[in-house]
Amino acid sequence: MAIKTGIFDETQRITLARLCDTFVPSIARAPDPDGFWARSASDLGVPAQVEDALTAVPAAAQEQIREFMDGLAALGFPDASPEDRERFIHAFMDATPEALAGMMTFKSLTLLFFCGTPEAMTGKNPNWTTMGYPGPLSAPPSTPKPIRTIQPAAGGLKLEADVVVIGSGAGGGVMAGTLAAQGKHVVVLEAGGYYNEADFNQYELWAYQNLYRAGGLSGTEDGSLSLMTGSNLGGGTTVNWTNCIKTRPAVREEWARVHGLEGLDSPDFDRHLDAIWERLGVNDQCSDYNDPHKRLQEACEKLGYPFKRVTRNADAATYDPASAGFMGFGDQSGSKMGTLKTYLEDAYEHGAEFVVRCQVQRILVEGGRAVGVEANYTDPSGATHTVTVHAPIVVLAAGALESPAVLLRSGIGGPAVGNYLRLHPATAVAGIYDEPQQAWWGPPQTALSDQFSDLEDGYGFLIECAHANPGLGAAVVPWPSGLGVKELLQLQRFASPFVFLIRDRGHGSVTVDASGNAVPNYHLDDPLDERHFRRGLQELVMLQHAAGARKIYSLHSRPMIWNRDGGDDIAEFARRVHDASLDPYEHATFSLHHMGSCRMGSDPGTSVANPWGELHDTKGVWVGDGSAFPTATGTNPMISIMALAHRTAEAVAAAG
Ligand SMILES: Cc1cc2nc3c(=O)[nH]c(=O)nc-3n(C[C@H](O)[C@H](O)[C@H](O)COP(=O)(O)OP(=O)(O)OC[C@H]3O[C@@H](n4cnc5c(N)ncnc54)[C@H](O)[C@@H]3O)c2cc1C
Numbered sequence: 001m002a003i004k005t006g007i008f009d010e011t012q013r014i015t016l017a018r019l020c021d022t023f024v025p026s027i028a029r030a031p032d033p034d035g036f037w038a039r040s041a042s043d044l045g046v047p048a049q050v051e052d053a054l055t056a057v058p059a060a061a062q063e064q065i066r067e068f069m070d071g072l073a074a075l076g077f078p079d080a081s082p083e084d085r086e087r088f089i090h091a092f093m094d095a096t097p098e099a100l101a102g103m104m105t106f107k108s109l110t111l112l113f114f115c116g117t118p119e120a121m122t123g124k125n126p127n128w129t130t131m132g133y134p135g136p137l138s139a140p141p142s143t144p145k146p147i148r149t150i151q152p153a154a155g156g157l158k159l160e161a162d163v164v165v166i167g168s169g170a171g172g173g174v175m176a177g178t179l180a181a182q183g184k185h186v187v188v189l190e191a192g193g194y195y196n197e198a199d200f201n202q203y204e205l206w207a208y209q210n211l212y213r214a215g216g217l218s219g220t221e222d223g224s225l226s227l228m229t230g231s232n233l234g235g236g237t238t239v240n241w242t243n244c245i246k247t248r249p250a251v252r253e254e255w256a257r258v259h260g261l262e263g264l265d266s267p268d269f270d271r272h273l274d275a276i277w278e279r280l281g282v283n284d285q286c287s288d289y290n291d292p293h294k295r296l297q298e299a300c301e302k303l304g305y306p307f308k309r310v311t312r313n314a315d316a317a318t319y320d321p322a323s324a325g326f327m328g329f330g331d332q333s334g335s336k337m338g339t340l341k342t343y344l345e346d347a348y349e350h351g352a353e354f355v356v357r358c359q360v361q362r363i364l365v366e367g368g369r370a371v372g373v374e375a376n377y378t379d380p381s382g383a384t385h386t387v388t389v390h391a392p393i394v395v396l397a398a399g400a401l402e403s404p405a406v407l408l409r410s411g412i413g414g415p416a417v418g419n420y421l422r423l424h425p426a427t428a429v430a431g432i433y434d435e436p437q438q439a440w441w442g443p444p445q446t447a448l449s450d451q452f453s454d455l456e457d458g459y460g461f462l463i464e465c466a467h468a469n470p471g472l473g474a475a476v477v478p479w480p481s482g483l484g485v486k487e488l489l490q491l492q493r494f495a496s497p498f499v500f501l502i503r504d505r506g507h508g509s510v511t512v513d514a515s516g517n518a519v520p521n522y523h524l525d526d527p528l529d530e531r532h533f534r535r536g537l538q539e540l541v542m543l544q545h546a547a548g549a550r551k552i553y554s555l556h557s558r559p560m561i562w563n564r565d566g567g568d569d570i571a572e573f574a575r576r577v578h579d580a581s582l583d584p585y586e587h588a589t590f591s592l593h594h595m596g597s598c599r600m601g602s603d604p605g606t607s608v609a610n611p612w613g614e615l616h617d618t619k620g621v622w623v624g625d626g627s628a629f630p631t632a633t634g635t636n637p638m639i640s641i642m643a644l645a646h647r648t649a650e651a652v653a654a655a656g
Contacts, residue, residue, distance in 0.1 A: 006051040007062045012069040016106075017047040018078045022085040023110040025482035036130040037486060041110050044126070049113040050106065056215065058513075068102040086481050093557065097584065101223055104557055104585040108475040115489065116205045116471020125470065132436060132493025133470045136202035137322060140332055143197035146345055147233070149354040152377040156386040159353065161187040163652070164373050164391040166360045166406060169235020170638050171625030171645040172397030173339025173347075174276070178649035179395075180350035187389050188344070188352055189375050191359040191398070192232035196340065200330030204471045207329030211239050213401070220508065220522045224584040225425060227520060228592050229399055233356050236399070237338030239328055240592075240638060242312040243445040243464070244282045246273050247640040250458050251633050259630035260602030260611040263647075272643040280313035280337045282639075287312055288321045290442035292465040292496035295431065297447065299498075299547035305451035305463075312443060313337040324443040328467060358387055361516070362410040363394050363621055370394040370620030393620050393652060397645070400594035400627035404510040404608075405518035407598060412618045413608045418510040420606075422596035422632035425524055425533055426501035427589050428466055428476075429540035429577070431549030437496045439468035445636075452532075452539060453503075453634060459528055461502040461536045462635065463543070468495050476588040478559035491551070498543055500536035501593070503634025504529050510597045524582060524589070533589075534578045541574040555588035556580050593637050598627035613648035614655070624648050 008016060020041035029037040041047065054065060072078070077088050092099040115127050124135045150157065162184040165176045172188065180186040195211060208216025213231040220227065230236035247269075256265040263269055276282075287309050289297065300307035314324070318335040327336055334341070348354065360375040372390040379385065396403050400421060407413035449463040467473075473492060479485045506526025511519045524530050537554060541562070544552045552562040554577045562573040581587070600623065601607025604616035613628060615621040626641045628648070633640050 007054050008051055008066065008069065011073060012066060013047065013051070015069045015073045015078050016051060017042050018085065019072065019106055020047045020050060020110045022082065022089060022482060023107050023479060024114050024485065025082060027483055027486060034126065034129040036127055036490065039126065041114050044114055044117065046110055046113045049117060050109045053109055053215070053217070065102070082482070100557065101585045107479050111474040111477065111485070112471045115474035118203060127489070128470060130490050131470055132438070133440060136326070138202070138332065140198050140201055143334065145194060145196050145198070147194065147348045147354055149194055149356050151379070152355065152385045152387050154383070154385060156388070157355070157377070159187050159387070159389045161185050161353070161389055161391040163187070163393040163395060164189065164389040165395040165397060165624070166373060167191070167235060167396075167398035167402070167625060168233050168339060168344055169230060169397065169399060169625065170237050170339065170641040171628070172235065172395065173237065173343040174642045174645040175395045175397055175624040175649050175652075176352055177339070177343030177346035178646060179652060180347040180352045182653050184653075186347055186352040187391065188347065188354045189358045189360055189373065189387065189389065190233050190354070190356045191402075192230070192235070192356065194233040194356045195238070195330060197332050197334050200326070200332040202326040202329055202332060204329055204469045207239065211330055220520050222521070222523070222584045224524065225423065225522055225589045225591055227401060227594065228590065229401060229594060233354070234338045234340035234344065237638065238330055238336075238340055240338070241327065241444040242314055242336055243636045244277070244280070244311045244313050244639050245635040247633055247643065248635060251631070254458070255630050259600065259607070261600060261630065262611055269643065269647065272646040273639065275646055276639055276642040279342050281315055282311045282313050283316060284309055284311045285316040286314035286319040286324070286335070286443065287446035288442050289446055290439065290465075291437040292439050292498070293447050295433065295437070295496045295547040296449070296463070296465055296498055296543065299543040300449050300451070302546045303543070305449050307447055307449050309447050310445060312446070314443070321442045325441045325467070328444065328469065355387055360398070360406055363396070363406065363412065363618075365410065365412060365618055368617075368619060370618060393622065395622050395624045395652070396598065397625035399625055400597045401510060401520055402518050403623065403625055403627040404597040405512050405516065407608070408512045409516045412621065413598065413615060414604055414617045416599065416606050416608050418597050419507070420596045420599050421508040421510050421520060421522060421594065422504055422629060423508065423522060423591035424501040424593040424632060424634070425504060425529070425589055425591055426499055427537070427555055427587065428497040428499045429537060429544055429552060429554050430468070430495045430497045431544035431547060432491045432494045432551035433496060433549055434494070436493045438493065439496055440470075452535070455532060455535070456528060459503050459505050459532060459634070461500040461532055463498060463500050463540070466497050466499045468492060468497050476555045478553055478556065478561065480559045480561070484559070488553070496547070496549075498540045500540060502529060502532045502536060503632045507596065530582070533582065538574045538578040541570070541577050545570045554580070557586050593626070593632075595626045595629040595632055595637060598623045599630050600628045601630055612651040614651070622648055622652055
């Protein structure tokens with residue numbers, strides 16, 4: 001891949017190439033039937049892909065990256081021997097937090113592209129043969145797109161509506177479908193594009209670039225957590241793993257008692273949950289266990305922990321477990337019952353209008369009341385056109401990372417806007433087994449263990465499984481050395497990742513930068529949360545051991561790897577994993593669940609919307625997504641978001 005307009009000069013490019021080839025070097029080893037050992041990062045054009053990815057980061061960060069490259073060059077890194085370059089990397093990781101951040105960023109990007117990018121000629125990445133990854137199994141079908149979207153022209157677009165919905169994910173989809181079915185004229189504005197089965201090509205990197213926010217690679221301001229969230233028509237429900245869990249009774253009771261959400265603890269909320277359950281066709285007929293689930297089941301049975309099958313929003317008539325393995329990249333089989341195939345179609349059938357690639361900038365307010373929104377539509381050439389929708393009701397459903405940014409740009413919402421960002425901090429511990437595990441096959445989440453879900457005051461963690469996708473899975477593999485990382489990569493076909501997600505008691509925030517872009521901030525600094533996170537790491541190690549793993553590794557930047565054959569003490573290893581640093585870039589921590597940043601509650605000082613979802617300070621603006629949660633659910637949140645949105649839609653209708 002040739003870079004036309006990159007961020008580096010020629011000297012910096014040489015340093016980048018040396019760095020990538022130190023992370024993934026060519027190693028002479030026989031036999032090497034697939035060329036895996038001989039193949040370096042440069043052989044696959046990885047340095048150019050890394051530079052291309054970095055063109056998307058803000059200008060100030062690009063300047064720091066260039067300084068990082070210059071610093072390496074000044075120390076003689078490009079001309080050093082391969083052994084010395086490895087020593088450089090380890091010394092840099094130990095030097096300063098900034099140097100660690102730089103090294104981990106380049107390591108992750110190098111491995112992401114080395115194992116994730118398909119070659120143009122074959123459509124496959126050559127490392128997949130060794131890794132055992134099959135690559136796409138089928139071409140996209142020619143499924144028509146049932147929703148006709150409006151394409152604004154150069155002069156801009158003005159629309160009139162009863163309701164304008166910002167964002168079309170779990171919450172926005174339900175709000176749009178429900179209100180349109182009640183006779184409201186609804187306009188849906190979605191920042192992402194419209195993709196369906198005909199586009200879902202089963203490629204991981206294509207999906208990150210087209211279906212996820214910020215190319216799938218966004219994080220908190222200090223890099224402590226990676227945040228993955230969908231951005232397309234259907235939002236998170238187009239790419240998510242379809243694990244359907246109803247809101248726990250204790251959480252419902254807390255939201256009612258502490259935050260004033262009337263009826264949450266009564267059968268009235270069951271009605272909303274049931275309505276969602278039915279429309280999504282949630283069932284337990286499409287929950288096959290793949291190998292990681294079988295390992296987790298064996299471990300739970302051995303340790304006497306509960307192991308429960310989960311229900312999914314999948315259509316049993318079209319469900320195909322092999323195809324379900326790619327559902328994080330959009331579901332080609334059409335069995336995923338996200339909002340794209342349910343509530344958004346309902347809205348369209350009831351006359352709703354849709355504009356995609358349309359990012360709402362601000363909510364328009366007159367006399368303390370919403371009167372509409374102003375947005376930017378980006379056409380295929382990259383040109384932007386203004387879209388204005390006049391509507392007395394605005395539903396904010398841009399997801400918990402972006403909804404507060406819309407309010408902050410609009411200057412409304414009160415003092416709590418962006419505060420109380422709740423996440424489910426999560427990570428994986430991988431086990432390497434004697435038999436192939438194919439951790440990319442089948443639905444990613446079909447069972448869980450809630451053994452540790454209530455360790456203290458309703459807080460704890462759930463244990464689940466996750467897919468090992470070739471790119472992202474490689475990006476988080478520990479890097480002991482060039483040889484060491486290749487040894488781990490060639491074992492990926494034998495890897496089963498177990499994950500946990502904690503219900504956080506602490507919280508972060510979303511602010512905006514000078515350009516008005518959302519900036520999520522989050523530190524795992526609540527003592528209870530940190531305790532639970534560390535405990536989760538320890539328990540995952542013990543579960544992998546109970547399931548018979550022969551090698552176990554965590555996702556710490558300073559590799560922590562246990563070997564059965566080395567006679568390592570498992571309890572001592574689990575303790576070391578428990579105690580290791582969780583500082584930014586020391587550990588790969590993720591969150592796929594973002595909540596609470598425009599929360600509902602009765603106190604305008606600590607909440608943004610009232611207990612029915614309308615802003616305390618601005619009539620006509622309703623919060624309809626996961627940002628409305630008063631606290632984290634502690635369970636995969638899609639069903640709770642949708643049920644709460646269903647309740648809010650009724651409140652909007654009742655308000656007239
Ligand atoms: C890989 C993955 C797997 C997951 N698996 C599960 C699972 O198995 N079970 C589960 O319960 N949950 C799962 N989740 C989480 C779940 O999908 C989300 O919690 C849920 O989709 C959030 O709903 P939401 O309405 O708050 O926002 P989203 O669904 O994120 O929708 C927000 C939409 O708003 C759009 N938007 C943002 N800003 C603007 C703007 N300014 N103007 C217009 N539009 C805008 C975005 O592009 C996006 O499409 C998963 C998430 C991911 C990423």
